[in-house]
Every structure is written in C-alpha cells, then in structure tokens.
Amino acid sequence: MHRHKSSSYARKGHRKEPIMTEALFDVCITKCPRCGKSYADASWYVAEIGSDIDCGVCKNAFNAKKNITDRMLLKFDLDERGRVSGVSLSKSLLP
Numbered sequence: 001m002h003r004h005k006s007s008s009y010a011r012k013g014h015r016k017e018p019i020m021t022e023a024l025f026d027v028c029i030t031k032c033p034r035c036g037k038s039y040a041d042a043s044w045y046v047a048e049i050g051s052d053i054d055c056g057v058c059k060n061a062f063n064a065k066k067n068i069t070d071r072m073l074l075k076f077d078l079d080e081r082g083r084v085s086g087v088s089l090s091k092s093l094l095p
C-alpha cells in the first residue's frame with residue numbers, strides 16, 4: 001500500500017486543473033451467519049483484531065473474522081482540499 005504525499009495545495013499560484021490524489025480503504029465484507037445481513041467494516045477492525053460484532057438485525061453476536069465473504073481495496077478520488085469526488089474498486093484482497 002502506498003500513500004501520496006500531500007498535494008501542492010499550499011503552493012502559491014494555483015494551477016487551473018485540480019490536483020487529484022487518492023486514498024485507499026481496506027474493507028472487509030462480513031455476513032451474519034444467522035440472518036444473512038451483510039456488513040462492511042474496516043479490515044484492521046475485522047481481520048486484525050478479530051473481534052465479535054453484534055448484528056443490528058437479529059442481535060446475534062458473531063465472530064467477524066470467521067464470517068468474511070470478501071475483502072476489497074477501495075480507492076477514493078480526492079480533490080486538492082481532500083474532498084471525495086469519486087470511489088472505485090481497486091482490487092480484491094481475498095487470498
């Protein structure tokens with residue numbers, strides 16, 4: 001994973017074209033084994049910590065890490081102020 005250095009926003013004399021940067025978000029999709037409700041959470045929370053999640057629908061507590069259905073890298077397109085102007089799938093991280 002790579003991070004972009006901050007843009008040249010502070011530089012004097014803006015160029016006309018906005019300087020686009022991007023931010024990446026590693027996200028896991030989990031599915032409640034009881035009712036089938038799907039959730040999207042940050043991978044550091046789901047895969048690294050491996051904590052339980054309380055299902056908001058059926059109140060079932062399940063281990064998120066054992067119920068991962070997909071893991072994706074999302075790419076957010078940002079303008080020079082850091083505002084999101086678009087989002088796209090970068091790549092699947094599932095082995």
Ligand SMILES: [Zn+2]
Pocket residue numbers: 032033034035036037055056057058059060
């Ligand atoms: Zn549920």
